[in-house]
Amino acid sequence: MVFFALARASFSRNLQYRASHLLHNGASAMFGFIYLSIWIGIGEGRDLGEYGLSGLVSYVALNQCLLWVTSFTTFGLGMPQLVRTGAIAIELARPVHLFYSMMSREWGTIAYQLLYKSLPIYLLYVFLVPLRLPAGLAETAAFFAALLCAAYLALCIQYLIGAVSLWTTEAMWLHWVNNALLMLFSGFLVPIEWLPGWLAWLSRWSFYPSLQYIPTRIYLGMDGIAAVLPSLAWCAALTALCFAATGAMRRRTEVQGG
Amino acid sequence: MIEAAHLHKSFKLRKPGPRKGLRSLIGGPTFVKEAVRDVSFTIASGEFTGFIGPNGAGKSTTIKMLSGILHPSSGSVRLGGIDPHRRRVETARTLGVLFGQRTQLWWDLPLRDSFEVLGAMYRMDPQRRRARLAELDGLLRLGEFLDTPVRKLSLGQRMRGDLAAALLHEPPILILDEPTIGLDVSAKRDIRSLLRGINEELGTTILLTTHDMDDIEQLCGRVLVLTDGTLSYDGPIGGLRSRIGMPASIEATYRTLEQAQAAWSALQRLDSASLAAVGLQERTLTVQCSLEQSRFMDVLRKLEAYGELEDARMREADFEDAVQRLYAN
Amino acid sequence: MTTLRSVRGLIAMHLLLIRFSFRSSMQYRFNFWFGTIASAVIASVEFSLLAVILARFGAIQGWTLTESAYLYAVLVLAKALYRSLASDVHHLEKYLVSGDLDGLLLRPVPVLLALMTRNFSVRVGETLLGASMLAYSLAALARDGAIELWVALPLTLAAVVNGALLLFGIGLATAAMGFWMTRIEVLQNMTEDAAHTAVRYPLSIYPGWLKALLSTALPVAFVNYWPAMFILKGAVGGWTLALSAAASAAALAAGGWLWSRGLRSYQSTGS
Numbered sequence: 001m002v003f004f005a006l007a008r009a010s011f012s013r014n015l016q017y018r019a020s021h022l023l024h025n026g027a028s029a030m031f032g033f034i035y036l037s038i039w040i041g042i043g044e045g046r047d048l049g050e051y052g053l054s055g056l057v058s059y060v061a062l063n064q065c066l067l068w069v070t071s072f073t074t075f076g077l078g079m080p081q082l083v084r085t086g087a088i089a090i091e092l093a094r095p096v097h098l099f100y101s102m103m104s105r106e107w108g109t110i111a112y113q114l115l116y117k118s119l120p121i122y123l124l125y126v127f128l129v130p131l132r133l134p135a136g137l138a139e140t141a142a143f144f145a146a147l148l149c150a151a152y153l154a155l156c157i158q159y160l161i162g163a164v165s166l167w168t169t170e171a172m173w174l175h176w177v178n179n180a181l182l183m184l185f186s187g188f189l190v191p192i193e194w195l196p197g198w199l200a201w202l203s204r205w206s207f208y209p210s211l212q213y214i215p216t217r218i219y220l221g222m223d224g225i226a227a228v229l230p231s232l233a234w235c236a237a238l239t240a241l242c243f244a245a246t247g248a249m250r251r252r253t254e255v256q257g258g
Numbered sequence: 259m260i261e262a263a264h265l266h267k268s269f270k271l272r273k274p275g276p277r278k279g280l281r282s283l284i285g286g287p288t289f290v291k292e293a294v295r296d297v298s299f300t301i302a303s304g305e306f307t308g309f310i311g312p313n314g315a316g317k318s319t320t321i322k323m324l325s326g327i328l329h330p331s332s333g334s335v336r337l338g339g340i341d342p343h344r345r346r347v348e349t350a351r352t353l354g355v356l357f358g359q360r361t362q363l364w365w366d367l368p369l370r371d372s373f374e375v376l377g378a379m380y381r382m383d384p385q386r387r388r389a390r391l392a393e394l395d396g397l398l399r400l401g402e403f404l405d406t407p408v409r410k411l412s413l414g415q416r417m418r419g420d421l422a423a424a425l426l427h428e429p430p431i432l433i434l435d436e437p438t439i440g441l442d443v444s445a446k447r448d449i450r451s452l453l454r455g456i457n458e459e460l461g462t463t464i465l466l467t468t469h470d471m472d473d474i475e476q477l478c479g480r481v482l483v484l485t486d487g488t489l490s491y492d493g494p495i496g497g498l499r500s501r502i503g504m505p506a507s508i509e510a511t512y513r514t515l516e517q518a519q520a521a522w523s524a525l526q527r528l529d530s531a532s533l534a535a536v537g538l539q540e541r542t543l544t545v546q547c548s549l550e551q552s553r554f555m556d557v558l559r560k561l562e563a564y565g566e567l568e569d570a571r572m573r574e575a576d577f578e579d580a581v582q583r584l585y586a587n
Numbered sequence: 588m589t590t591l592r593s594v595r596g597l598i599a600m601h602l603l604l605i606r607f608s609f610r611s612s613m614q615y616r617f618n619f620w621f622g623t624i625a626s627a628v629i630a631s632v633e634f635s636l637l638a639v640i641l642a643r644f645g646a647i648q649g650w651t652l653t654e655s656a657y658l659y660a661v662l663v664l665a666k667a668l669y670r671s672l673a674s675d676v677h678h679l680e681k682y683l684v685s686g687d688l689d690g691l692l693l694r695p696v697p698v699l700l701a702l703m704t705r706n707f708s709v710r711v712g713e714t715l716l717g718a719s720m721l722a723y724s725l726a727a728l729a730r731d732g733a734i735e736l737w738v739a740l741p742l743t744l745a746a747v748v749n750g751a752l753l754l755f756g757i758g759l760a761t762a763a764m765g766f767w768m769t770r771i772e773v774l775q776n777m778t779e780d781a782a783h784t785a786v787r788y789p790l791s792i793y794p795g796w797l798k799a800l801l802s803t804a805l806p807v808a809f810v811n812y813w814p815a816m817f818i819l820k821g822a823v824g825g826w827t828l829a830l831s832a833a834a835s836a837a838a839l840a841a842g843g844w845l846w847s848r849g850l851r852s853y854q855s856t857g858s
Contacts, residue, residue, distance in 0.1 A: 037788070170622075177628055183636060184636060
């Protein structure tokens with residue numbers, strides 16, 4: 001099956017660099033540690049609402065682990081590179097739909113990053129921070145459902161960024177802006193209900209909470225499986241957008257003569 | 259002008275193969291590869307020298323040591339008497355270098371701007387730069403694309419632009435690494451005549467590496483051959499021919515078909531190093547022999563042992579083939 | 588006299604190369620402007636995370652919103668200045684992998700200078716953001732009588748310049764490791780990205796070992812935290828500023844030494 005062949009190929013390509021990636025995890029854990037220190041600094045002698053200090057520490061720590069699955073998706077799914085070399089026209093002409101093949105490939109990378117990046121950092125935090133273990137089996141299952149949606153959404157976002165590069169030659173900036181907005185609107189460091197009025201409103205109506213806030217709340221047992229519903233709606237919406245983008249890309253490459 | 263004395267260069271390389279766990283972090287086992295061993299030569303002012311050798315023989319490494327990019331592990335280089343590794347900035351002024359595989363021009367800017375930057379880097383005053391550019395324009399015909407961004411130039415145009423860039427600061431020494439690579443036949447011819455002009459009219463000392471033996475044959479009075487990190491030949495091109503023992507092929511036509519076939523099968527069985535039958539077409543037998551080891555008449559006598567010859571003709575072998583054979587040994 | 592002339596020559600060359608680098612990047616005007624706006628958006632989003640927390644909870648370890656804005660502004664300005672100054676020194680890895688460093692070694696210009704002018708960008712976005720945050724913070728603090736503006740402003744500008752040199756020294760030392768390691772992205776991630784992120788926030792929130800690390804071996808805390816402890820809070824003596832200058836001198840010396848050692852052991856690519 002095309003899906004597994006592509007996914008496995010990108011998984012094993014990543015696997016070659018796992019030693020250097022494990023080293024990289026040290027730096028990533030360090031970033032998380034900085035964010036944790038902020039809350040520990042704030043939390044002394046203050047009421048942190050329904051989270052409490054230990055809950056908020058778990059919240060931030062888990063978010064840091066999830067980044068590798070929900071936001072450090074390959075830049076533009078590698079499409080900007082294809083655009084630069086002109087190979088994108090060939091990819092578009094293949095019998096397999098571009099979105100499908102790009103997605104299959106990326107799932108391999110996501111699986112790899114879950115195993116070799118998120119998991120080591122998670123274990124480190126469980127022992128050192130400490131990050132709470134999930135409340136129960138049902139919560140764990142619901143969490144993985146939310147995480148699956150999050151990974152898929154991140155992949156769709158990168159696909160759209162990659163598609164934009166066909167028009168703008170450089171899409172790196174878009175990628176960075178997306179990352180910055182994600183930090184703010186996904187509830188990565190500050191739970192979204194604590195954002196001031198209009199920011200909270202923007203966040204609630206964006207797909208960003210589906211990437212971090214929703215899976216993490218479910219993990220901590222603060223929300224039930226029903227919280228995944230907005231994520232599912234966003235998955236459907238972005239999938240439609242990705243298909244529309246592919247159509248536009250086809251027309252664009254045809255105009256350019258391939 | 260260029261002096262290399264006992265140049266050595268060894269690299270510490272990682273052992274190939276997969277490395278797991280910690281090994282790949284700290285590097286794992288290494289081994290020392292001697293890329294260049296005891297290479298010495300002197301090139302006089304105004305000489306046009308070819309530098310050849312198979313891939314991986316250490317040509318690039320040597321070129322990089324001569325131009326001050328790499329430090330030799332031992333031995334020394336002098337360019338016009340100056341050590342490029344002690345005083346790189348100084349020798350860089352006396353040196354023009356062209357890497358055919360990689361442009362040194364500013365990719366996004368018009369060609370003219372590249373010359374302006376280079377002029378400033380080499381501290382030429384604008385007047386002298388313009389005069390020099392006019393001179394190079396006469397030689398390299400740059401006018402037609404001087405205002406085109408470099409990324410839009412054809413490969414041949416780009417090479418002419420790169421050549422002008424290497425020559426702008428009036429360097430007495432020019433080092434060219436594969437200047438004709440990727441060019442079509444007419445562009446190659448073009449570049450060759452330009453190089454000859456540069457050598458003859460500007461008196462520039464030129465060292466040229468190439469894989470194209472036509473470049474060497476048509477341009478270079480002297481050849482250096484590097485095989486496996488050591489200098490295996492240094493001298494005129496004619497000497498290289500006789501040194502290799504150029505294989506010549508002889509086409510011998512027998513009177514009858516039977517004689518030709520008998521000679522063919524006999525020579526096949528003979529399995530001699532100095533004489534080998536390589537083809538048979540009707541009554542014409544083609545043999546290859548090394549004329550270093552046996553004279554033409556001797557070969558004919560051997561062939562006549564199988565029957566009377568109607569005609570015999572010698573074809574001089576391809577120089578390119580010969581050099582490939584030299585590398586192979 | 589001759590050294591003075593050669594220094595002047597180098598500066599003139601630096602400016603000229605920057606002009607061309609700039610002209611080259613202006614070939615892609617859209618990307619230039621979009622990049623400028625994007626980097627300002629990114630920097631302001633980063634700060635607003637902390638601002639949101641402080642707006643809700645008041646202060647963090649005794650640092651108010653205005654004071655934290657000061658820390659952030661000094662860092663952003665120093666970093667913008669550093670990255671403009673260093674340009675492609677930060678991207679040495681790219682040159683090592685592609686072999687493009689060879690071309691730079693052929694020019695009668697120091698390699699460091701050549702890299703410092705490649706792909707030059709002014710970082711307008713971050714500079715404007717940093718300047719306006721600094722203006723806001725200093726004005727608010729002066730209004731409250733916490734600082735004397737005519738003392739604090741010049742000292743702050745000096746801290747920015749000193750901070751840029753300090754970050755440059757650390758960046759140079761990290762990049763120079765590339766001559767031996769070739770791949771330095773992970774290393775840069777720790778000594779630059781993580782370190783810069785850490786000092787966006789007041790140092791006092793970190794455990795002792797991290798405070799010590801960021802004030803000694805990787806002395807990024809001297810970019811903003813320690814100068815601010817004197818300029819804003821007067822909590823430490825003026826010697827802190829001298830110590831900051833010493834830190835940047837040490838970082839530059841270490842970076843310069845590693846760079847020249849590294850350049851000598853450069854192995855180029857291929858054979």
